[in-house]
Amino acid sequence: HNAAVHPPFKCTVTGCKGKTFLTQSSLDDHYRGKPAHPNCDRCGKGFLNKRVLDDHVSTDHPKTKCCGRTIFDDELQEHYRESTHHPKCDTCGIGFKDDEAYNTHAAEVHADLHCTKCRRQFATRVDLEQHFKTSSVHPECAQCGVGFLNDAAFNEVGRSPPYRTFTSTDHNP
Numbered sequence: 001h002n003a004a005v006h007p008p009f010k011c012t013v014t015g016c017k018g019k020t021f022l023t024q025s026s027l028d029d030h031y032r033g034k035p036a037h038p039n040c041d042r043c044g045k046g047f048l049n050k051r052v053l054d055d056h057v058s059t060d061h062p063k064t065k066c067c068g069r070t071i072f073d074d075e076l077q078e079h080y081r082e083s084t085h086h087p088k089c090d091t092c093g094i095g096f097k098d099d100e101a102y103n104t105h106a107a108e109v110h111a112d113l114h115c116t117k118c119r120r121q122f123a124t125r126v127d128l129e130q131h132f133k134t135s136s137v138h139p140e141c142a143q144c145g146v147g148f149l150n151d152a153a154f155n156e157v158g159r160s161p162p163y164r165t166f167t168s169t170d171h172n173p
Contacts, residue, residue: 001166002024003008006019006022006024009021009022009024009026010027011021011027011030011031011048012048013036013037013048013049015036016030016036019114028045028046029046030046031045031046031047031048032044032046033046037049038050038053039053040056040057040060040061042057042060042061042072043060043061059064060149061073061074062073064076066079066097067079067083067085076097076160077094077095078081078095078098080094080095080096080134081093081095082095083095084173086098086150087102088102089102089105089110089121090108090121090123091110091113091121091123092098092109092110099119102124106119106121111126112125113125113127113128114128115128115131115135117137117138117150118131118135118137122166129146129147131147132147133145133146133147134147135147138150139151140155141154154172
């Protein structure tokens with residue numbers, strides 16, 4: 001039945017002398033086990049010839065140029081995390097392609113520890129509040145010393161008793 005209904009799978013490489021196989025899986029095993037056929041270093045699959053292998057590598061194992069090197073896409077995260085040329089999140093240890101990707105992550109995932117105005121990440125809420133208090137780009141209440149992200153946050157406090165409305169005259173939003 002198999003030979004009559006399903007044509008055999010044939011190896012067309014000259015050195016294999018037209019050897020036939022009943023299933024594609026058997027042919028794939030042949031490719032993997034014979035030196036006449038190139039194998040993928042990444043996944044171990046065997047192929048009819050180098051052109052088919054190259055097509056497989058470019059499709060199934062894409063690469064990206066980064067830091068003057070070519071890196072497989074599935075290894076980029078490790079590269080970003082280990083490289084000194086890429087920002088890394090101190091809170092969760094993830095590495096990023098660039099500052100923009102890191103700042104987006106920090107603002108979305110660690111918003112409670114991130115100063116959007118300065119684009120800086122802090123280890124604790126206390127560190128962030130200390131930053132608001134000591135940084136010259138953030139308004140501070142002259143009476144109690146509390147620092148705020150911006151003038152809007154500074155003035156928002158004045159709308160809820162028992163606070164008074166303060167104005168920030170020497171800080172830009």
